[in-house]
Amino acid sequence: MKKLLPYLSLCFALLLSSFIARPTADGYKVGDKATDFKLKNLDGKMVSLADNKAAKGCIVVFTCNTCPFAKAYESRIVDLNTKYAPKGYPVVAINPNDPAVTPGDSYADMQKKKYAFPYLVDESQQVAKTYGATRTPHLYVLTRQGNDFVVSYIGAIDDNSEDAKLVKTKYVENAMTEILAGKPATTNSTKAIGCTIKWKRA
Amino acid sequence: MRLSKPLFLSIGLLFAAPAFAQQVAVIKFPELQKRLAQPTDTTYVVNFWATWCAPCVKELPSFEQLRTANASKKVKVLLVSMDYASQVDKKVKPFVKQRNLKSEVLLLNESDPNTWMDKLDAKWSGALPFTLIVNNKTKQRATFEQELSQAELTAALQKFPK
Numbered sequence: 066m067k068k069l070l071p072y073l074s075l076c077f078a079l080l081l082s083s084f085i086a087r088p089t090a091d092g093y094k095v096g097d098k099a100t101d102f103k104l105k106n107l108d109g110k111m112v113s114l115a116d117n118k119a120a121k122g123c124i125v126v127f128t129c130n131t132c133p134f135a136k137a138y139e140s141r142i143v144d145l146n147t148k149y150a151p152k153g154y155p156v157v158a159i160n161p162n163d164p165a166v167t168p169g170d171s172y173a174d175m176q177k178k179k180y181a182f183p184y185l186v187d188e189s190q191q192v193a194k195t196y197g198a199t200r201t202p203h204l205y206v207l208t209r210q211g212n213d214f215v216v217s218y219i220g221a222i223d224d225n226s227e228d229a230k231l232v233k234t235k236y237v238e239n240a241m242t243e244i245l246a247g248k249p250a251t252t253n254s255t256k257a258i259g260c261t262i263k264w265k266r267a
Numbered sequence: 268m269r270l271s272k273p274l275f276l277s278i279g280l281l282f283a284a285p286a287f288a289q290q291v292a293v294i295k296f297p298e299l300q301k302r303l304a305q306p307t308d309t310t311y312v313v314n315f316w317a318t319w320c321a322p323c324v325k326e327l328p329s330f331e332q333l334r335t336a337n338a339s340k341k342v343k344v345l346l347v348s349m350d351y352a353s354q355v356d357k358k359v360k361p362f363v364k365q366r367n368l369k370s371e372v373l374l375l376n377e378s379d380p381n382t383w384m385d386k387l388d389a390k391w392s393g394a395l396p397f398t399l400i401v402n403n404k405t406k407q408r409a410t411f412e413q414e415l416s417q418a419e420l421t422a423a424l425q426k427f428p429k
Contacts, residue, residue, distance in 0.1 A: 167321070199412060200393055225379065227351045236381075257380055261396070261412070
């Protein structure tokens with residue numbers, strides 16, 4: 066038993082460190098391959114990235130019905146789809162919030178939205194966790210490379226949530242201009258204030 | 268006797284200060300950064316919140332309680348509102364009054380987090396609430412990009428000198 070003790074404590078230490086190391090390792094960084102998902106759209110049909118064979122990529126936005134910042138950006142997200150869907154980068158919106166925490170984010174409430182793009186429910190919250198989304202809105206530009214989707218941009222839509230007219234830097238549009246030109250985005254990671262994703266209570 | 272303008276102003280400020288103690292100062296990031304960089308042995312508990320953020324509003328009483336519990340100790344609670352500066356009179360001040368917040372409330376008037384957030388803490392992705400506990404003398408620092416319960420907050424502060 067005495068000989069086993071150092072071994073056991075090492076195991077325990079390793080076990081502990083794997084727990085502690087987890088949060089920092091979570092989520093995508095630019096350059097990572099994004100795993101595809103299969104999530105339910107407003108019409109009840111399942112949507113995956115791979116479904117859209119014509120797409121050169123995708124603008125994935127974690128957003129919701131209730132967050133004031135998501136609301137402030139709603140029309141700008143619609144505009145992104147209008148502008149970039151014809152260029153091969155449609156918007157796919159995903160609502161990761163637990164409706165038990167924010168009732169306004171239920172599947173029934175999502176039906177009130179009439180978007181030209183999918184508005185998917187991430188019921189298990191697994192997609193948001195895999196992506197490393199922390200807030201709404203939280204945006205990811207994915208670029209198709211063969212059968213893979215590679216993360217090209219993560220972060221904010223622009224630099225002024227309060228007033229679209231006061232925006233000086235359109236972060237995602239600047240990135241898209243470069244991405245569409247086949248170049249990596251100069252500013253590929255930005256931050257924005259938003260509402261924490263309403264995770265299910267364990 | 269005519270009072271000089273600066274003197275008049277400073278007397279005015281002297282009387283005004285207590286009346287405005289529960290008010291909300293609107294500041295830019297360099298000012299906040301300066302406040303948090305002071306070489307003091309006081310532990311700062313800085314909570315970033317907003318009146319529109321439900322989990323923030325829910326956890327505010329925990330910060331108020333923490334302030335009361337550590338009133339005689341070297342602990343300073345700063346509640347930094349991320350509401351828009353345009354809402355300070357309409358939303359934030361009435362909120363502070365209605366909730367009877369006694370901790371110091373500031374409003375950080377910055378529209379683009381990319382100009383300041385990394386300087387505050389690179390780990391913060393921008394979700395609210397966010398809490399930073401810092402002691403410059405012992406160089407201790409802890410951050411939480413999540414809602415904290417009273418117990419979690421108390422436990423987090425336990426590790427800092429008071």
